[in-house]
Amino acid sequence: MKICGLMKTTLLDYPGHLACTIFTGGCNYRCPFCHNSELLDINMDSEYSEEEIFEFLNKRCHTLEGVVISGGEPTIQRDLKQFMGELKSRYSLKLKLDTNGCNPSLVRELMEEGLVDYIAMDIKASPENYPKVCGVPYVDMKSIEETRDLLMRGSTAYEFRTTAVKGLHKKEDFYGIAEFIRGAGDYYIQNFRDSGNVLDRERGFKEFSAEELLNFADIVRGSVERVSIRGTAY
Template sequence: MEIAGLQKLTLLDYPGKVACTVFLAGCNFRCPYCHNAELIDHILPPEMDSAELLDFLKKRRGLLDGVCLTGGEPTLRGQELKALIEEIRALSFAVKLDTNGTRPDLLQELVREKLVDYVAMDIKNSPDRYAETAGVPAPGLEAVKQSVRFLLEGEVDYEFRTTVVRELFDDNSFLGIGPWIRGAKRYFLQPFEDRDTVPVSGLHAPSAADLERWRKIMLPFCPATEIRGR
């Protein structure tokens, strides 16, 4: 399998673990604020293949605890992703999966076969603004909801997270998200950060006051709501 990129060391991407981050190209969303837009359409040549990644990991045994698989949307790789994770697990690394939740069947399969230890799932916005925020007319909301319901059951450690952009969010966003993820173990509001590679210009981070108000809206639904990255 082609590996679009590898960050050899991260202390941030995998909570509580020293990890590396593996980027897989391709995504079924077109979020206007995406930080990995060059990965969405396979614009860049792959950095390595899975055999080279596994060679790297063999040399890092004892130095890294975990591997984060991110994208793009890793679950679009289907059984190819599962095979890669099985090889990573065979080297005794913990595995974190970042996902937009649009492939609930594969997500459940990976969890039930104990192939992933931690799932970070994006909640793009309230259901009525999902398509706008995901940048596609049909974001597969029923599939996303199925993934949310599954993670709320708690079979695997997880977090939900939302990248918050001033132009795409208001109080109603969180009044919509709150009941949807009620009882979630962790929920993070991540303020948008502008970069040259973001596909749509003119987007901004929310104000600190808006972020704090939105955190307070979420607290009755998810007491473990935090603002990350500020």
């Protein structure tokens, strides 16, 4: 596992739980608004060994309730399943996975083997705008659809979420998203936040106003069970 960051405590990353967040290194996308741009290179060096994470958790597992595995894109790590299995066998902590949905076969294995308790999947845009918003020439939408379907049909708790970025998204995206996730449970719209470390700073992306976000939420409401707005972006 390439582990390139550790947030020792968070109340925001795992809904309803005090957790820590592990950041894996490397991503297959290059979303121009990505605020973790320092984590995208798969060839970057690890900051922490798995053993150092276990040492940290040995001390903190009694105060924490969960571990979030975020990135980068965790599902491109070849030994993610083995690592999550190790976490499950050592600690009675809930495990949350953040994913862009590119690796349905691994997500399926994690779900089937009970190695994940909550999955947050990005819905980047309406299907036709995926490559533009992901910053790559081609996105395998079949894989994205397969992960979506796994979550919607499975019994693992999940959420879909979109980081709304002024300069990339338009209200038409939310009509497309509403169709794409029709019948889902929880959907969150997260406002873009300029962390100071955005991948493509030249484009001057901005936040949407509260009113604009509420309009987007209204577009999706009716297609899913619950729509919520988060003030901060991830």
